[in-house]
Every structure is written in structure tokens, then in C-alpha cells.
Amino acid sequence: MRQVPDRVGGRMEKSFERTFDSLDDIFQFIESFLQTESSDPGLLHDVNFAVEELFTNMVKYNPTGPPEIELGLSFIDGDLSVSLTDRETEPFDVTQAPPVDIHRPIEERKPGGLGLHLVKKVVDSLEYRHARGTTTIKFSKNLR
Amino acid sequence: MLEIGVGEQGEIVVTGRLDAAQTENAQKFLDTIAGSAVLDCAGLDYVSSAGLGVLLKTQKRLMEAGGGLKLVNVNPHIHNIFRYSGFDHIFEIEPASG
Numbered sequence: 001m002r003q004v005p006d007r008v009g010g011r012m013e014k015s016f017e018r019t020f021d022s023l024d025d026i027f028q029f030i031e032s033f034l035q036t037e038s039s040d041p042g043l044l045h046d047v048n049f050a051v052e053e054l055f056t057n058m059v060k061y062n063p064t065g066p067p068e069i070e071l072g073l074s075f076i077d078g079d080l081s082v083s084l085t086d087r088e089t090e091p092f093d094v095t096q097a098p099p100v101d102i103h104r105p106i107e108e109r110k111p112g113g114l115g116l117h118l119v120k121k122v123v124d125s126l127e128y129r130h131a132r133g134t135t136t137i138k139f140s141k142n143l144r
Numbered sequence: 145m146l147e148i149g150v151g152e153q154g155e156i157v158v159t160g161r162l163d164a165a166q167t168e169n170a171q172k173f174l175d176t177i178a179g180s181a182v183l184d185c186a187g188l189d190y191v192s193s194a195g196l197g198v199l200l201k202t203q204k205r206l207m208e209a210g211g212g213l214k215l216v217n218v219n220p221h222i223h224n225i226f227r228y229s230g231f232d233h234i235f236e237i238e239p240a241s242g
Contacts, residue, residue: 020165024145027161045190045221052192056164102230106204111197114229118193121228 010037011074018059018069023052026071033073034080043141046122047082053115054094054137058086065089079124080141089135093128094119148173151184155216159187162195170195174202179211186217186240196229203234214238 012033016022027048034044051071058069070085097116120126123139130136146166151157156177162170191199199213206212216238218226223239226232 020163023161023163023165042221048190049192049225052163056192056194102228103233104230106200106207106234109200109204109234111200112193114196115193118225118228122224 010076011072013070013072015068015070016055018063018065018067020056020059022055026051026055029071030073037075037080038143040143043080043143047080047141050119050123050139051082051084053119054084054139057094057115058084058089058135061092062086062089075143078143080143081138082140083136083138085137086135088133089130091130092135093130094137095126095128146170155182155184157184157187161190161192162188162198163190163192164194167194167198171198171201174198175205177202177206177213178209179206181206181211181213183213183215184217185215185219185222188219188222191222191225193229196225196231200231200234212236217241 012029014029016026030047030051031044034047055069055071058065065086065088070083072083072085074081094116100114100117102117119139124142125140127138128135146158146160146162146169148156148158148170156174158170160166203213212235214236217240218237219240223232223237226235226237
């Protein structure tokens with residue numbers, strides 16, 4: 001993990017080890033970036049949530065990938081843009097994840113399968129790109 | 145980080161973040177709970193889908209035995225996640241006041 005995040009204008013990037021144990025560092029990184037632009041606890045919550053879901057999916061489904069996953073945060077025209085980049089990946093379009101029936105009774109529900117459904121609920125846009133083995137997922141939050 | 149334990153009134157008190165790195169500890173504690181229980185979420189900042197899985201597994205086990213978890217002092221952000229998941233129909237939820 002790079003110890004000093006790169007900050008260029010309104011953008012910060014940092015790479016995190018491919019492990020769930022990176023989450024505390026990720027949350028600190030997000031909070032330190034957002035506090036310069038927004039004190040909205042709802043924004044912090046939703047960004048943490050979406051990043052955790054996408055990051056942990058990369059950890060789970062690409063366990064033999066490179067040691068680190070990149071996270072980038074930027075403000076563009078007043079909106080927050082977040083990107084996660086993973087390499088040596090197989091294609092999996094997160095925007096095309098099947099819908100979840102949230103009305104099933106508890107007897108028919110099992111842990112898991114909600115992450116991408118919930119990401120779509122808390123972000124304002126979600127984009128997926130896969131090229132030459134590299135997956136880039138971007139999402140945005142409208143701050144206005 | 146996450147802390148989970150039993151409060152003065154016998155309620156379960158959970159503080160911090162129930163994220164994917166904390167599910168093992170949370171599940172280990174919740175597996176010791178029997179019957180009906182109150183989960184005080186006043187200090188809970190965050191629940192991810194991994195955390196929802198822990199709560200669902202616990203709720204299923206308790207309900208099969210005639211009990212269940214009631215969540216109290218749930219902040220609006222976490223409450224939204226429960227609504228988006230349909231978990232507001234699976235758990236009795238008391239939102240945080242104010």
C-alpha cells in the first residue's frame with residue numbers, strides 16, 4: 001500500500017491490499033477526502049457502503065489478482081466521482097447484476113446476493129469497463 | 145472497528161461498523177444469543193451487505209425457535225439500507241429519535 005496518497009487538484013488515489021482488512025484504511029481515506037468538501041454524514045455513509053461492496057467483490061472474485069486494488073476519488077463539476085480499478089480480471093459487468101426480489105419471506109432468504117442491488121440504490125450512476133484484463137468500476141454521487 | 149456486548153438492561157449493544165472484516169466476530173457473539181433480544185444500534189455507524197447476512201442468519205435461527213431480534217435506535221442511513229433490502233419486513237425496527 002502506498003503510504004502517501006496522490007492528490008492532484010480535487011483528486012486522490014491510493015492502492016489498497018487485496019484483503020478485507022484494508023477496509024478500515026479505506027474508510028479513513030474516504031473520510032479524509034470528503035471532509036474537505038462535504039460534512040454530509042449521508043454522503044460519507046453511502047460512499048463507504050458502495051466502495052466496500054465493490055472492493056470486497058474484487059477481493060472475493062479475483063483472489064489471485066495483483067496484491068493491490070486502486071481507489072480514486074475526485075470532484076467533477078460539484079459531483080463526487082469514485083473509481084475502483086482491478087487488474088488480471090475476468091469480465092463481470094456489475095451494472096447487469098440480476099435483480100433481487102426483496103419481498104420474499106424470511107424462510108426463502110439467504111445471506112448474500114444483496115451487495116450490487118444495494119450499490120445501485122445508494123449511488124447516482126454506475127459504470128463498468130473491462131479492457132485488456134483490467135476492470136474499472138466508476139460511480140458518482142450528486143452533491144447538489 | 146466493531147464492538148459488541150451485553151448492556152446494563154440485557155440488551156445487545158453494538159458500536160462501530162458492521163462491515164465485511166467484522167462479520168466473523170459479530171457472528172461468533174450473536175451465535176450465543178437465544179430467545180428474543182434487543183439490539184441497540186445507537187452507536188452503530190454502518191452495516192454492509194456482509195453485516196446484513198450476519199443479522200439475517202441470526203434472525204432466522206432465533207425465529208425458528210420462536211424468538212427474534214428487535215433493532216432499536218437505528219440511524220436513518222442504516223434504516224435506508226434495511227428498507228432497500230426488504231429487511232424492514234424481516235426485523236422489527238425502531239428508528240433513532242431526532
